[in-house]
Amino acid sequence: MPKDTLTIIDNRTEKSYEIPVQYGAIDAMALRKIKVDPSDFGLMTYDPGFANTASCKSAITYIDGDKGILLYRGYPIQQLAEKSTYLETAYLLLNGDLPSASALKLWQGEINIHTMIHENIKDFMKGFRYDAHPMAMLMSTVAALSTFYSDAKTIQDPASRHLQVVRLIGKMITLAAFAYRHSMGMRYIYPDNELTYTGNFLNMMYRIAGPYEINRVYERALDILFILHADHEQNCGTHVLRSVASSHVDPYTAVTAAIGALYGPLHGGANEAVIRMLMEIGSKDRVPEYVRRVKAGEFRLMGFGHRVYKSYDPRAKIIKEIAYEVFAQTAPSPLLEVALELERIALEDEYFVARKLYPNVDFYSGLIYQAMGFPITIFPVLFAIPRVTGWLAQWLEFIADDEQKIARPRQLYLGKPERDYVPIGART
């Protein structure tokens, strides 16, 4: 009769241990009873980058990396991209189920009334240098929000938690647009709550004088991109969010830390890095030489590979389709040709095939953003806006989870054993 247990024989002591297996995992603390003698600390696992360690139980997002499946609360990402809106998907991620028509209306209204920011935040942003990176401005300004909402510290109060959630989602588009306008030396445009979430964002970004006509293809494309980026279970940024939130700090501070993680080129900064890479390659005929250098280990192909997906990232497939819709509205992008050639060559090359390296979400998203007129430096910000929803859903789940504790990994100490301090004159 098969048992849901794991038997471990410790060859150091020849003792046998039976450990329960639940949800395909063992409790790491169960290993601690495996000791060579009573004074031994007990066995640990060594897992740099948490490649095989589950840090939480979650009911938000499911990924099957081998099959290229991504579900939010059980719904396939393809169906949400086709039929839902970003704000409806945000409600789903945060609450667990799709809203009724009246709940959705209420929710959209709540987000809308929180798009406005305190005038002092505007002044705060004015203090940044003219060439400050918008992602760094966003990160610092979200941190500054914690000084405006001291009620956010009451994280055990559900009403306060809800308020911070709607504030953060509402204000992200305003802060992002202000960061862009600052870098362009343009006056800030206030939110117009008659518009949709993405329409409002586009208006705050691009309105110059007089009314700004929103391109409906761009508005919908951006909405779909926001859906695709809203959550992705325990990635680097989300892990940071949960880790920082585990100290029970307010959500603005935890989100700030997560934005910092997302900023890096191996994570949310990859869409920016992809465009820089495509510009560096420059033309289709230079792709083979670039791929040769990647294979020689000089650098990585940005927008390729994923810790979890070992097949085509399902988000990349949807994004490629949107790309063609957006490009139909604009002049053809010379970089698209380079990207398509890069993808074609890489997908046939043994190096990439053997390592299961496929285009990820960032490979085409930058090209779409660029076609829509967004400057490269704002790309990571466009990732951060919707990811706030995922972070907040994970934060709410974390708070409700009695099994969670303050994050505190172990280490394997390989340094010097204890030794006595040597006075400076006696050192060799």
Ligand code: CMC
């Ligand atoms: N180009 C070339 N080789 C690569 C790449 C790449 N983009 N990614 C991985 N490899 C190779 C790597 O050199 C290694 O080869 P070997 O076994 O010979 O040493 C092998 O593939 C496994 O690499 P790894 O570093 O163990 O893989 P990982 O799961 O730790 O890294 C990754 C995942 C996303 C950091 C990595 O694929 C990468 O750096 N990609 C480029 C950056 C990028 O596009 N990031 C966006 C990720 S999707 C958006 C998000 O969720 O943030």
